[in-house]
Amino acid sequence: MDGQGLPGGPFEDVAPLSGGTQNVLIRFRRGGTDFVLRRGPRHLRSRTNEVLRREARVLAALDGTGVPAPRIIASCPDESVLGGAVFYLMTPVEGFNATVSLPDLHAGDAGIRREMGLSAARSLSALGAVDHEAAGLADFGRPDGFLERQVPRWTAELESYSSLDGYPGPEIPGLDAVAAWLEANRPATWRPGIMHGDYHLANLMFSFDGPDVAAIVDWEMCTVGDPLLDLGWLLATWPDRADEGALLAGPLGAAGGLPSADELVAAYAERPEAVAGRDLSSITWYAVLACFKLGIVLEGTHARACAGKAPKETGDLLHSITLGLFRRAHSFMADGH
Numbered sequence: 001m002d003g004q005g006l007p008g009g010p011f012e013d014v015a016p017l018s019g020g021t022q023n024v025l026i027r028f029r030r031g032g033t034d035f036v037l038r039r040g041p042r043h044l045r046s047r048t049n050e051v052l053r054r055e056a057r058v059l060a061a062l063d064g065t066g067v068p069a070p071r072i073i074a075s076c077p078d079e080s081v082l083g084g085a086v087f088y089l090m091t092p093v094e095g096f097n098a099t100v101s102l103p104d105l106h107a108g109d110a111g112i113r114r115e116m117g118l119s120a121a122r123s124l125s126a127l128g129a130v131d132h133e134a135a136g137l138a139d140f141g142r143p144d145g146f147l148e149r150q151v152p153r154w155t156a157e158l159e160s161y162s163s164l165d166g167y168p169g170p171e172i173p174g175l176d177a178v179a180a181w182l183e184a185n186r187p188a189t190w191r192p193g194i195m196h197g198d199y200h201l202a203n204l205m206f207s208f209d210g211p212d213v214a215a216i217v218d219w220e221m222c223t224v225g226d227p228l229l230d231l232g233w234l235l236a237t238w239p240d241r242a243d244e245g246a247l248l249a250g251p252l253g254a255a256g257g258l259p260s261a262d263e264l265v266a267a268y269a270e271r272p273e274a275v276a277g278r279d280l281s282s283i284t285w286y287a288v289l290a291c292f293k294l295g296i297v298l299e300g301t302h303a304r305a306c307a308g309k310a311p312k313e314t315g316d317l318l319h320s321i322t323l324g325l326f327r328r329a330h331s332f333m334a335d336g337h
Contacts, residue, residue: 007031141224197221232286
């Protein structure tokens with residue numbers, strides 16, 4: 001921090017923050033300024049440092065764009081400073097996670113909860129409106145063939161779980177039908193842009209004093225791809241149906257009063273720069289792909305649980321959510337919503 005010219009003095013009010021990942025988050029004050037340090041878990045995984053470098057790069061690129069996200073203060077890609085861990089300092093987010101708790105203001109007002117949902121869609125459209133090349137991210141992902149790669153990529157991921165001893169294989173009704181529908185209905189044209197990669201309510205922080213999104217957090221999956229998949233992800237996990245997927249939305253999902261899927265799409269479409277060159281009439285395809293992809297990701301934990309590498313209760317819960325996501329995919333395919 002001294003080398004970066006940041007405020008000096010003793011470290012004060014040091015406290016860990018809980019998050020949705022195993023990454024370490026620590027808030028502290030130094031020189032009258034609040035900071036949050038983000039680094040990988042105590043036991044680093046193989047790609048952790050590269051993921052942190054990518055996060056820092058995207059958050060720096062988003063500064064000044066109007067996308068609600070933490071702002072990078074300084075980053076340290078050098079692994080030798082913190083004993084092998086890349087880290088960065090960012091601005092604290094003053095907000096709450098609505099899938100964990102709801103303040104009285106939000107719990108007691110359905111109108112505010114409705115606006116929270118619309119703010120989630122509008123915040124995503126702000127990201128979709130960013131020109132990734134102008135933001136310095138032209139080389140950040142592999143947009144060529146992005147949509148064509150999705151079904152084979154995630155089918156291969158699912159097949160890889162069979163190498164885990166004790167996993168009986170995917171018992172997911174409708175799996176092949178969803179994969180075939182996705183291949184047959186893939187959009188013909190699309191426009192690349194910055195993707196968050198895991199856009200749902202648990203990765204949003206809302207303002208304490210109103211319905212606005214204070215920040216989109218957990219950028220571990222970010223890339224340059226098709227931003228409409230982020231909107232599809234929001235629809236795939238949206239708690240507007242009485243199914244297992246609503247479990248992901250916690251207290252906000254239970255409280256209700258949220259906008260419909262169609263209203264989310266309409267709110268996203270209010271920003272012309274976000275939809276130019278993108279076919280919102282194909283949004284059902286993106287929602288089905290999101291169900292397919294997220295269901296397969298969650299099934300990985302079920303497979304590891306079968307192999308004794310994750311808690312059985314967690315594996316069973318996520319498997320039930322996977323089955324619900326595939327039922328939701330079939331519902332999307334049938335009714336176009």
